Amino acid sequence: MTDNPVSEEVTESVVRSGVVAVLRAPTADYFAAVGDVLVEAGITALEVTLTCEGAIDAIAGLRRQLPPHVALGAGSVLTPDDAKASVDAGAAFLVSPVLVPGLDGFGVPFYPGAFSPTEIYNASRAGAPLVKLFPASAVRPRYLKDLHAPLPDLRIMPTGGIEISDIATWLSAGAAAVGLGSPLVGDAVRGGSLAALARRARHAADAVAYARS
Template sequence: MTVPSRQTPSRALTETGVVPILRGKKTGEHLPAVLDTLVDNGIRCLEITTNTPGAFAAVTAAHERYGADVELGIGTVLTVDDVRAAEQAGAAFIVCPHTDPELADAALARGLGYYPGAFTATEVLTAWKLGATAVKIFPASVAGPKYLRELGGPIDGVPLLPTGGVTVELVPEYLAAGAIAVGMGGPLVGDALDGGDLGALATRTRRVLDAVAGTQV
């Protein structure tokens, strides 16, 4: 099904192959330093979740800091108000844990990328028909890369973005199984949002990007 207003996955996402998911429930104090570390080490597509304190303001500030070099999105979007706030903050896309026609319509009407969560073939195709930019397979770790490969067989052509428990070691397997990219939270970010070691975050980031590069040779 063709949806005229559907956004396509950006080069920032597909060329780097990973979108870090920044979810800092305790405080947003360390968010700018984490963003800088990720960007300085090659990340070009980032998601900040709505349950991170100051998430929308952080997207606005990061957009002003990095300009067009970095694509920024809002994750854990649950309401139309979240979609409106994401647009006002300068986000390029929204990410949801589920598929909701109302949120799909709101995102597409604003020209935002729309990444809804789904798991089964029926859910994936429903999300795609609603205009998804790509479908977030969540939680990916429940079934792993083999499931993604099997799922992608009969629905070839729908871009899939596995998220949830994706580890650094499994990144190549997910990409080889057909993912356009992976979403990574804790396994990549670690405790950096709580003031943890930024040097360790930089090392993990380079490992992930090296793993992605290895699948593109």
């Protein structure tokens, strides 16, 4: 997997954000407004999942719209065609729920999904700068502490079923960052309250700061 300086910078941006906001909805119609609110609140890593209608166009629009320091990626990437289209649209990283061979050759970091210690280790050994622990809801944060005891260099991003109230616990347990979908974005990705989204996003950013203080 890529080890170029630009890709390393992207991963550091994801880790610095602490939270990756996962944008998933039937369509991407409201992602532009959601992106502005998240970034204003301090969430500077966003993932647009390709399961959304209009996802590629949304990635391109968000890349033009958001500040350069925001790490914008594509999620649910499962094929080389998905990867190429995402990168061409401006995605700076790719995320998959599983380890898909061949998605590490597009010049941007690829964060594959894994669950068992063997899967996580093999993904990291293959060069993944971050490994997505998925689904994180199936384990507790202690799982990371147990993994890091014999494997301290693993960089893991738990995703799936994490609540805002869980962020600090996961980060304190050793997560490099966490991925949050509906507990963070709520119904804002379907036209719901942006004010409520802003409150949740601020709480999430505060949880990151608290865990790292």
